[in-house]
Amino acid sequence: MKTDSPRAWLLAVRPYSLGNSVILIFAASAMAFSDGAFHGMPALLCLLFALTMQCTANLVNDLCDCRKGADRPDRLGPDRAFSKGYITLPAMKAGIAAFTLAGCLAGCGALAWAVAHGTLRYGGWELVGTGLACVLFAYLYTAGPWPLAYHGMGDAAVVLFFGLIPVGFTYYLQTGTWTAQVTAIALACGLAIDTMLLVNNFRDREEDARCGKRTVVVALGAAFGRWGYFALGTGAAALCLTLLPDGRPWAALLPLPYLVLHLRTWRKMVRIDHGEALNVCLAETARNILVFGILLTAGILLG
Template sequence: MDSITSIKTELNEKSGLQIWWRLLRPHTLTASIIPVFVGTMFALGGYDINILLFLAMLLASVLIQAATNMFNEYYDFVRGLDNEKSVGIGGTIVRDGIAPKTVLGMALIFFGIAILLGVYICLESSWWVAAIGLVCMLFGYLYTGGPFPIAYTPFGELFSGFFMGTVIIGISYYIQTGLLTGSAVLMSFPVAIFIGAIMMSNNIRDLDGDKENGRKTIAILLGRPKAVRFLAAMFAVAYVLTAIYIMMGILPIWSILAFLSIIKATDVIKKFRGKTKPLEMMPAMAATGKTNTLYGLLLGISLLAGHLF
């Protein structure tokens, strides 16, 4: 058995349509779905929700996230960061033999479709959304593309959390209501932290390989044990903010439901402790995405309950 076949077996990677599914990095797409859901649910108070706008925003957000993942796959390969033994990537280029230009082309197509959806969203709301959307797409590209990739710096978590959390929640709220309130911005911060945590988890897992390739992520600067504690602190801050917003009346009392996700957040930290190999940390990485999903779903449901009852 050659090395590629061996690693594919170890990672349980299959051929066929799964090649293209893995390229999307589906475990990360929660970072684009949850903000649209939460922002739309927050808009329910006193406003009628335009379902078509919601669906268009949801699909555009997922397409931009998927395209960003493809840019990541392409540029990490071009820079020599990924090889057939790399864990946590789609492996479409290095293990499945798909041409790099095909991956880049798909990313651009996804961006193109997102732009068309953006035109519809703007026609139904405001052309200011187009400017903000283009900035988001630019940073999606610059995350791993361009001469100074954001993902190679200590600011990856900050940028990903801000653009995919705060900005997308803000847009989702604005296109339904025609305005942007301070409460909507504040409410976005815990979600932004959880999205940043997905990137932090990814960087903890990839710490050794990233360090060898000259990256300067927070995880590298702190070292793995302190980075895991930093991740735990991020979770803690998100839950503290949620509690404060409930007491301030920004979130309804129903949002106590979101604290059920603490069980999964605790599981993330347990799965990271004592682990040093990327493959060993894959369960912790997956659990981080599930934490974001569970928190976001419970928060969105609590907002809906707050409007109904």
């Protein structure tokens, strides 16, 4: 692969994972639409912010995991662009800066729209603080003196920054409110998306232990990884069912086929147990999350 080529950058941003950001904004915007308060411009700006921040986090992760020894030439997961030498250090730093700047511009645009349309309760400072927290998370997940991913905080961070914050604040930006239903949907999305991190950490548990990366799977063992993956997916489906008493039967029931896919992947993960063959479970998990997001969004729109 040619150094710093478009193919190298495509590998680095991990396109298979970017659907996670898309389903979050779609689900939140579907809630806003169903509540009669959808606005296309802030929804688009939130989507751009989420995608650029995820790309930033992926690039920082690519760089820092290599430098910390977590991405060695014999790694089990998909190739990483920086560790393979496909992207040079100056180009990687420039790419991280560019995606960060693009995310900040999108966030500022969303803030400007909300202030102009008077949808915010606290003058916009709540969005400023949240946006800064998202930028910090993109870096501190694997960078800095106390990287979250290396101290067992990765899963909690994913539920927060790939669940509660993007779904809750995308809805809040358009409507000026935050409801219990939105919280349930946000948590359901966060749990479903965390299955991707957990299957990664389950596959890499031996490598992570050798390099001092104490994920929850390293700290609590492979059995926790197996049952944790099971619990995350079933928990996501169960949270959708809480929408049933609130008069949203489609949103509650339509995501249930996801659970079938999730359990099939879980059984395959348990059977394979270790090694590069677990990458098929990673691919299926990415597919399952996308199916969950599509079904949930459709269910919200149907009522």
